[in-house]
Amino acid sequence: MALRSSVDARVLIIGCGISGVGAAQKLIRQGFRNVRIIEATSRSGGRVKTGRLDGKIIEIGANWIHGPSQENPVFRLASQYQLLDEECMSEENQSVDIGGLPPLLSTWLSSSGKKLEAEVMAPAVEVFLSLLKKCQEFYTSSDAPMSSMGEFLEREALRISNEEWKEDETRKLRQALFSTLMKLECGVNGTHTMDDVDLGTFGMYKSLPGLDCTFPGGYDGLITHMMNELPKDIVLFNKPVKCIHWNNIHSQSSSKEGTCPVTVECINGEIFEADHVIVTIPLGYMKKHHDTLLNPPLPQHKMHSIQRLGFGTNNKIFLEFEQPFWDEECEVIFLVWEDEYDLQNHVSDMKTAWIRKMSGFTVLKPTERYGHILCGWIAGHESEYMETLPEEEVLHTVTRLLRRFTGNPTIAPKKLVRSQWFHDPYTCGSYSYVAKGCSGQDIDNLAEPLPLTGSEAEPLQVLFAGEATHKSFFSTVHGALLTGWREANRLISHYNPSPRKVTANL
Ligand SMILES: Cc1cc2nc3c(=O)[nH]c(=O)nc-3n(C[C@H](O)[C@H](O)[C@H](O)COP(=O)(O)OP(=O)(O)OC[C@H]3O[C@@H](n4cnc5c(N)ncnc54)[C@H](O)[C@@H]3O)c2cc1C
Numbered sequence: 249m250a251l252r253s254s255v256d257a258r259v260l261i262i263g264c265g266i267s268g269v270g271a272a273q274k275l276i277r278q279g280f281r282n283v284r285i286i287e288a289t290s291r292s293g294g295r296v297k298t299g300r301l302d303g304k305i306i307e308i309g310a311n312w313i314h315g316p317s318q319e320n321p322v323f324r325l326a327s328q329y330q331l332l333d334e335e336c337m338s339e340e341n342q343s344v345d346i347g348g349l350p351p352l353l354s355t356w357l358s359s360s361g362k363k364l365e366a367e368v369m370a371p372a373v374e375v376f377l378s379l380l381k382k383c384q385e386f387y388t389s390s391d392a393p394m395s396s397m398g399e400f401l402e403r404e405a406l407r408i409s410n411e412e413w414k415e416d417e418t419r420k421l422r423q424a425l426f427s428t429l430m431k432l433e434c435g436v437n438g439t440h441t442m443d444d445v446d447l448g449t450f451g452m453y454k455s456l457p458g459l460d461c462t463f464p465g466g467y468d469g470l471i472t473h474m475m476n477e478l479p480k481d482i483v484l485f486n487k488p489v490k491c492i493h494w495n496n497i498h499s500q501s502s503s504k505e506g507t508c509p510v511t512v513e514c515i516n517g518e519i520f521e522a523d524h525v526i527v528t529i530p531l532g533y534m535k536k537h538h539d540t541l542l543n544p545p546l547p548q549h550k551m552h553s554i555q556r557l558g559f560g561t562n563n564k565i566f567l568e569f570e571q572p573f574w575d576e577e578c579e580v581i582f583l584v585w586e587d588e589y590d591l592q593n594h595v596s597d598m599k600t601a602w603i604r605k606m607s608g609f610t611v612l613k614p615t616e617r618y619g620h621i622l623c624g625w626i627a628g629h630e631s632e633y634m635e636t637l638p639e640e641e642v643l644h645t646v647t648r649l650l651r652r653f654t655g656n657p658t659i660a661p662k663k664l665v666r667s668q669w670f671h672d673p674y675t676c677g678s679y680s681y682v683a684k685g686c687s688g689q690d691i692d693n694l695a696e697p698l699p700l701t702g703s704e705a706e707p708l709q710v711l712f713a714g715e716a717t718h719k720s721f722f723s724t725v726h727g728a729l730l731t732g733w734r735e736a737n738r739l740i741s742h743y744n745p746s747p748r749k750v751t752a753n754l
Contacts, residue, residue, distance in 0.1 A: 254739075254744070255280065255281050256282060257280060258282045258522045258523045258524070259283045259524045259525075260285075260510075261285045261286070261526045262286050262489050262492075262525060262526065262528060263285070263529050264285045264294065264483050265530075266293070266294065266296055266728045266732065267731050267732035269285070269478070270736070272285055272482060273474055274737065274740070275736045275740070276478060278736075284520070285483045286483075286512065286514070286520065287484065288487065288489070288673075290486050291485070292483060295309040295310060295678075295725075296309055296310050296467045296471055296725060297310075297467075298466035298467055298468040299665060301566050301621060304568075304617070307466070308667045310724075313460065314724050315455055315457060316342060316459070316461050317342040317458035320456050320458065320726050321733070322725050322726040323458065325729075326463065329470065329473040331463050331465060331470060332463070344457065345457040353578055354373070354582060355574060355578045355582070356582045357653040358421070358585075359584065359586050359653060361652060361655025361656075362655070364584060368421060369582075369584075372425045372429075373425070373429070376425075376426060379405060383400060386451060387448065387450065387452050388451060395446065395447060395684050395685065396445060397445040398441055398443030398444070400447050405426045405591060406591065419589075420586070423591065424585055424588050425584050426591050427584075427588040428588075428608065431627065432582075432608065435625045437560070438562050438723060439628065439681050440628035444558060444684055445684065446683060446684045446685065448687075449687055449688065452682060452720060453723075454721065464617065467725075487514045488674065489513070489514055489515070489529075490541075491512075492541060492542050492543070492710060493510065493511045493512075493543045494509065494543070495509070495709065497543055509522075509707065510522045523709075525709065525711070526713055527711070527712050527714075528714040528728075529541075529674075529714065530677070530714060530716070531677075532678075533676050535554055535676065547698075553691075556683060557680055557682065557691070557694065558680060559680045560628065560677055560678065560679075561627060561628065561629075561631045561669055561670040561677045563625075563627070563668065564624065565606075565626065565634075565646060565664060565666045566665045567621065567623075567646065567661035568621050568662055568663040574611060579610065580609065580610050582607065583607065583653055595630055598629070599633075602630040602645075603626075603630075603634075603645050603649050605630035605631065606624050606649070607625055624646065632670040634666070635668040647661060679716075679723035679724075680715060680723055681723065682722075688719050691717060691718070692719070695713075695718075697710060708738065708739065713731040714731055715731065717731045
């Protein structure tokens with residue numbers, strides 16, 4: 249079958265998150281006229297989701313532009329749309345290069361209600377950061393001594409602690425802080441335990457220069473601006489896709505416009521025909537539905553990589569207070585359980601102890617914009633369990649926790665809003681990570697189109713984008729955007745087989 253012209257080619261994009269919107273934007277700019285986005289929910293943005301707490305902006309999903317500098321396409325777009333404040337736009341901010349680990353002014357509270365001294369805690373933070381740096385280096389040196397991050401961090405942290413910190417009380421407190429930092433790292437990686445994160449490939453993730461910044465008017469402003477550049481009726485909302493039939497499997501449905509290599513079947517029974525489909529569905533959803541999402545099914549190697557790669561949960565619990573109990577300059581509050589000096593990063597009894605998985609809180613700044621709001625971070629199965637509890641129970645448990653750690657029995661948050669990403673049926677978790685035993689090849693497998701080498705005789709049918717398909721920026725908004733552009737470029741090259749390479753950096 250001869251290729252249609254790019255102008256007429258029917259392209260369906262599944263998912264209206266940033267990767268889907270980015271792909272549509274690029275295709276339309278290149279003259280593709282027949283592009284539609286099919287979205288399961290009633291909104292665009294996916295994991296970019298801005299909410300409100302008492303009228304104040306809170307980010308239920310993505311929060312920061314990680315590495316806001318010229319190489320970051322989200323930063324470039326946000327600057328173009330004038331969505332960032334002066335500080336974030338400044339050359340100085342863009343040039344800060346701290347390897348993705350922003351230095352925050354911290355307060356450490358202990359489970360016996362004491363504020364812990366910076367002189368006691370700071371050395372443990374330093375050791376932990378240096379160990380993370382070491383983990384990153386194993387990617388290039390290829391000599392990771394063990395398979396998981398958890399094993400390595402635990403062994404090395406305890407070794408250093410025993411060798412360098414003799415005084416028992418301080419040593420135990422510092423080790424307890426290691427447990428807190430492990431829990432925090434579970435959230436950063438979107439995993440239940442660091443034992444599940446691959447050590448040798450941890451350094452495959454690349455951080456960009458620039459001190460992380462936020463969107464003063466909400467992250468969803470970025471999506472709104474991008475959507476404004478698309479034709480008004482491009483998105484079909486509330487249409488969860490059930491199955492993508494490819495390889496002419498539904499050829500009886502060929503329309504008057506000719507044969508139709510791909511048909512998309514929605515849960516409500518509607519069928520859409522296409523020459524090409526770009527799938528941007530989150531890895532969490534794919535893990536759950538990969539055996540029925542495509543017909544014929546996905547090739548084995550793709551299926552295996554979907555099963556092997558990691559996709560976990562990191563949730564936020566926002567709390568609003570009448571008055572702050574923290575110091576004015578404080579940016580982050582860490583919770584240190586004094587009995588956790590054996591480097592735990594998960595709890596033994598979910599029902600009674602899930603709250604122990606919460607590593608701490610970030611303080612929403614500036615105060616003039618947010619008032620007094622804390623954002624609590626909790627990852628893993630404990631986080632997934634928290635999602636199932638009534639809101640009042642979560643509020644009650646967090647209030648008890650705060651009273652214990654501050655030693656102040658009157659503390660009472662006035663409002664709570666939490667995210668529930670694991671039970672979101674179209675996300676099924678928060679973001680992807682390279683699980684123990686996986687490699688960059690698994691991400692390549694995930695990103696591989698069907699058929700693999702599109703040609704005039706065998707045109708591309710199903711293409712794959714979304715954050716989990718980016719080898720060095722997985723789990724981020726900029727990674728997701730780049731994959732949308734990458735797959736749009738793949739189609740553009742398909743119709744204009746020139747020296748242009750399929751690249752995301754355009
Ligand atoms: C709590 C949290 C905090 C985060 N913080 C940051 C951060 O600070 N900085 C950062 O860079 N990144 C952050 N991220 C990650 C970032 O949000 C994601 O990597 C990015 O938004 C993913 O975009 P995407 O287009 O790949 O997927 P999504 O945004 O998930 O879009 C996929 C779309 O597909 C739709 N869909 C799913 N199934 C179907 C179906 N069957 N039929 C039709 N449509 C379907 C979904 O509804 C969704 O709209 C965070 C994520 C979370 C959850």
